[in-house]
Amino acid sequence: xxxxxxxxxxxxxxxxxxxxxxxxxxxxxxxxxxxxxxxxxxxxxxxxxxxxxxxxxxxxxxxxxxxxxxxxxxxxxxxxxxxxxxxxxxxxxxxxxxxxxxxxxxxxxxxxxxxxxxxxxxxxxxxxxxxxxxxxxxxxxxxxxxxxxxxx
Numbered sequence: 182x183x184x185x186x187x188x189x190x191x192x193x194x195x196x197x198x199x200x201x202x203x204x205x206x207x208x209x210x211x212x213x214x215x216x217x218x219x220x221x222x223x224x225x226x227x228x229x230x231x232x233x234x235x236x237x238x239x240x241x242x243x244x245x246x247x248x249x250x251x252x253x254x255x256x257x258x259x260x261x262x263x264x265x266x267x268x269x270x271x272x273x274x275x276x277x278x279x280x281x282x283x284x285x286x287x288x289x290x291x292x293x294x295x296x297x298x299x300x301x302x303x304x305x306x307x308x309x310x311x312x313x314x315x316x317x318x319x320x321x322x323x324x325x326x327x328x329x330x331x332x333x
Contacts, residue, residue: 186320188220190313191228193306200331201226202322209331228321229331230311236279237268241333242308249308250278253301257286282312 191199200211204225210216219226231240236250254263254270254277263270269278276287277295284295295301305312309332315321324330 197307200229229324230309230321232323233312
């Protein structure tokens with residue numbers, strides 16, 4: 182069975198100005214009402230997202246260069262000096278990362294999943310990072326495959 186884009190796949194991104202590319206055109210829209218109407222009418226479109234692999238790469242967000250995994254670590258545990266180390270954020274014997282669809286942290290020999298992850302996923306929505314595998318499934322377009330990054 183072929184997977185199709187559903188409102189639940191993109192709902193979290195809509196309040197943050199998600200842009201969509203409509204099939205067969207170069208038309209890119211960010212009007213929330215038109216996107217929802219397009220989904221309901223069966224219009225063919227592709228959300229424009231950043232790949233999950235960009236969690237540990239610098240991106241521009243609101244005019245500022247950030248590394249998403251470091252910013253997420255700061256949301257999880259503020260007042261720490263988090264830095265990027267390989268694919269994770271690190272801070273004095275603490276490691277924070279994302280794998281298998283979940284955030285985790287390590288402190289010395291303790292490995293645990295982060296509780297109450299909704300704030301972290303809200304931030305992924307704000308950054309338009311594809312944690313649902315929509316790009317890999319051919320249901321979304323990577324912003325980096327467009328001639329111009331529409332989020333910068």
